[in-house]
Each structure stands twice: as C-alpha cells, then as structure tokens.
Amino acid sequence: MKRRIKRLTAAGAVFAAACLLRTFSAEVPELAELAVFLAAYLMAGYKVLRKAARNILRGSVFDENFLMAVASIGAFCIGEYPEAVAVMLFYQVGECFEDFAVGKSRKSITDLMNIRPDSANLLEAGADGELVRQVSPEEVPAGSLILVRPGEKIPLDGIVEEGTSLVDTAALTGESVPRDVETGSEILSGCINLSGVLKVRVTKPFGESTVSKILDLVENATMKKARTENFITRFAAVYTPVVVLAAVVLAVAPPLLVEGAVFSDWLYRALNFLVVSCPCALVISVPLSFFGGIGGASRAGILVKGSSYLELMAQAKIAVLDKTGTLTRGVFHVETLHPVNVSEDFLLKAAAAAEMHSGHPIAQSLKRAAEERGLLSAVSSIDDVNEKAGFGVTAMAEVDGRACRIAAGNRKLMAEEGIKPTHGEAEPAGTVVHVAVDGSYAGYILIADQLKPDAEEAVAGLRAQGVQTVMLTGDSSEAAHAAAQKLGIDRVDSQLLPGDKVEKVEELLAGLEGGRESGTKHRGRLVFVGDGINDAPVLARADVGIAMGGLGSDAAIEAADIVIMNDEPSKIPLIMEISRKTMTIVRQNIVFALGIKLLVLMLSAIGYANMWMAVFADVGVSVLAIINSFRAMSVKEK
C-alpha cells in the first residue's frame, strides 16, 4: 500500500511537470512531450497494463484493468496525452482509496466485535496448592476451573464458583450499566470482568460458548445477501458489456454514416464511455452499506443474521408481538389477595399448600409469595394432590396445624366442587385463582405478569414508524386487552394455543398479500417478535423473526433472523430505524452512482463531456458512495 502511494505520488509529480511543460513552452518538440507523458503514464499504470494483458490471455475480457488500458491507450493515440495519464493515475488513486475504505470498514467491524478472548487462566491442582496456567480458550474443557482477573475478558461461559465482581456486558448487549455477579451467577464469555477476581467453573467448551456463536453469526451475516445486493451484481454484469458495446458503436458508426464526422472526435467520446463503464462504485457501496448497518446494530446489542433481513425489516408493515416474555417479564407474581371470611395470610397459605408440588408458573408464584411472607412453615403434610390441567389443583394439607381439603383453581374447578365464588366476577388484568377450603369459598388471588418498563416505548416507536402492532397471547382475553390498552397496541388475539399463533400469522400474511398496492414490487413484511424458546415455528414462518433475550439461549440464536441480546423491547423500533436508514443509504448510493454515470454518458455522447468528467464519474463517485455508506454504521445513542 505504501509503495503504491509512493509510486502514484511520483507519477503525479512527473505528470504535473509534463503538464507545465506543455502549457509554458511551445518550443518543446512533440516527441519529447510524449516521452514525458509516457513516463508518467507507465509509472502510474504499468501494473494495470500487465494485469489487463494477463487477463485477456486468461480469457476474461471486460475487467476494469482492460477497460482502463484501452481507454488510456486510445487517448494517447488521438494525442490527448494529459487525459490518458489522468485516467490511469486517478483510476489508481481511486483504487487506493477503495482499498483503504474497505480495510477501514473491515477493521471497524472487527473492533466492534472485538470480544474474542486471547487466553484463559486454567486452574490446576498442583503439589503445593492451585497452579495457574495460561492456555488458549480452545484448550479448556467444560467442567474445568478458570481464574478471571479484573480487566480481563471472560473467555468461556460458566458459573461463578468464588468471588464477586462487576461485569461489563456492553460488547454483547449494548447495555452500559455493569452487572453484579456473585457465587452461583452464570457469566458469559465476551463480557469484561471489571472489579474482582473470579473463579469460574466452565460449562461449555469454547466452540459452543456465547462468544464463538456470536462471532460466527456476525462474520457470516454478509452471506445472506439482500435482494438489492444481488440485483446490483446482476446489473453490473450486464451494464459493463452494454456500455462497452455502445462505445464501439459510437466510435465506428457516426464516422461511417454521418458526413463530416471526425473519427478521432467520436473515438474520444467512445473512450469516455469505456472509463464510465466501470461498475465498481455500485458493486462496492451496496454491500458496504449493509455491512455498516449490521455492524451498527451489533454495537447496540442486536445481532442481524444477514443483510436480507435489514432489507425486509425496512419494509415491515405489521409487527406481531408475543406477550409473555417479550412485552412482559414473563414472571408471574401475586398482585392482590382477596380473602373471604379468612385472613389474607391464611388464603395464601392454603393456596400455596395446594400448589406446592406443581411446576406451573402460577403455582411457582404462589409458593414464592408465601415464602416471602415466611408462611411456608405453617403448611405441612400435603397429601392426595390431584392436579387437573385447565382447572386447578385439589389437595389435603395441614394449615396452621389444622387438616383441611383445599381446592385452588379457576371458576370451572369451583363449579365442579359445587362452590359459587362470591367475588372476582369482573376482574381485569391477570389470572384469578379461586380458593376453597373444606367446601367453603375462601376468596381469590390475583396473579399477573408485569410489563417491561420500555414496552410502552417500544410499541409507540413502532407505531410512529407506521407499523401496525398485533399482540398474540395464550392469556385470557381480559388480561390481554388490559395490557394492549395500556401499551397502545392496535390488535389483540388472546387465548391462543401455540399452534394457533402460526395460523394467526398466516392469516396476517395473507392479508398483507391481499392488501398489496398495485404497482409495488412486494407486499409489506411481517415481523414476529417472541422469546425464542417456544416460538420457533412462528419465528420461521414470519418474514423476519426476532428473538428476545438471546443471551444465553441457544434456541433463540438458532431460530431467529434477528436476535436482541438483552430483553429490551425498545430495541425493536431501533432495529427498524437502523434498517430504514441503511436502505436509504443503499438507495442513495444506487441513484447517485447510476445518475452521475448516465449523465456523463449522455454528455459524452453529444460531445460535452471530457475525460476528466468520465474519471470523476468512475472514481469520484465510488469514493463518495463509500463515504456515504460509512454513515450506516453510526447508530443514534439514546
């Protein structure tokens, strides 16, 4: 690279001298002038000429080297020495700049993803206590113990065995607030240990660790190419031969057919065509923009699996959001207690006793609430548990030393038990658990799932970008509507079984197909956002599947097209914004590059453009398009 710059600078100097010579001293013989220009030309372009010759021998004709060689040699032949040298010189300067830009872009992405750990401190039992040995992360098997010092990258996924510290997860999640870890916490590779020394029990080998997965994903992201990207490559393959053909026609036809047409004049125009026929600006700036968008997104903690998803995302019309785990925390908790003829504590004790052995999330929440109040010790000898799916639980238990038969469940269970609940008729959001003790109604408990703090912002952000929001949930319609109203969601479908979600998405997709405006090439896209754990079929069916909370969940990374690394739904409108911005830049580049090229072609054809303009249409446009594509990488910090 450095040598190339030196060579080009020298060629530039000779070229400048030659130009001066031409302007100021008319007495210099033509041949000497030619010699100086030729020297500059060869200095700048001998490599291009060599490549062109070699490629012709290999049978590939329309490559840039060949075009530039023909254009410049042609210019020499018709006596336009300065132009000939300029074409070659600036073509090379442009190439240099392109290389520089691509290198810079490659580097900034790798810096962005600079989470690959270099080494791990393996702890081994030695003769006199523990020994620390520095090894490469690949060599550490699962189950071994490693030491992570402050300031080091955590090399492998594991569980903290000893020590407390603060961990910076920004590289994975974009989250700037460090996380507390202590003995028993799970920690992920790629994070940075900030304050304390940690001993970590490794749970996964390096190849399966979070850091490898993410690196793999980001590096391969550019493999799933967007339609625009494929279009532009196909276009380039046609564009060059067509322009070259036009150049040939332009050089030959008018002098033969039109009276008074001068061959060298038309040849000059044709040579302009050759210079402009280079498709580089287009071909390079489009993937570079997508690459920037993907890079910017990953810095914000959003992994995009391919540029095609950015493209689809930018065309989104409907965002289907799963409720539990996406908009809500996915953790149930006891909201209110409504006892009838008993104390609040007794009601909770009875319910917890009945649900004690159930793994259902609602049962878990009852148990947790009872535990928090220190009530579990009053419950004993649980027996004869009968769990009826879709109804509730009946069981025998001793509560406060008194044996009783407890029924806890929904209205249907109460009806079966012959009990008429006296309260909780029109309860709004949440799930109601009715409790009966020894055949008499004891009241009900309201259990609800909390909305995430930024759920409202997420929905508002989507709506602001003109995207219709639909919420799908298995919850009761009351709970679903209450949440939807609070968030401002457009449409709700509740009481869905997992299979129903696919059906609903298909329905919406069919609606999009039907509602497609005439004249548009594609329908609006449907985005589905789920927690990635039990939504795999829906994630696959949607145009773009986004999984939440990808951190630590392999299933989510596998199934989704876009992974939001932390749990924040507000990242959904953010990725939408990034997608749209990237697509705008891509379109700008295409329109700009093609526009300038066509303009210069037209001006050349009618004889108004000189070769300097042609050089700009080729090299200058590439450079500007590349600079523009850098914008895709910057993501607004909020």
Place this chain on the structure above:
Amino acid sequence: MKKTYLLEGLCCANCAAKIETGINKLDGIDKATISFLTSKLVIETAEEPSKELLKKIEKVVHKVEPDVEMKEI
C-alpha cells in the same frame, strides 16, 4: 456440507461477484457465496468436495484475480 475458505488479497467487489457466479456454475456445487467484506467464500456441496472440484474452484478464482490465495478455514 458447508465449507468456508478465506480468499486472501481479494480487493475488488466486482471481481468477488464474478468469482461467485463462476463457482456457482461448477458441477457439484449447490451454492457458493462470497462475502467481499470478510473475504470469505462459503460453498455448499452434497458431499465432501473432491480435490478436482477444489482445483476447479481455484482456477475460477485465479482467472479473475490471479493474486488471490485460497485457504481453508
């Protein structure tokens, strides 16, 4: 079966596109993709690519970009 190769010295986006098209035309290749920005070639084949196939791929690469070196990763 998926294999990834590093194309070292790949410096022209249009050439990358040409190489990609060329490799896709070869017999025995289900799909080939080149990411210009990571200089990586990924080929999908039904079975382990044979030596002849790899030679053919290399030939396509060198026809367009003689200075590029292909390395398996």
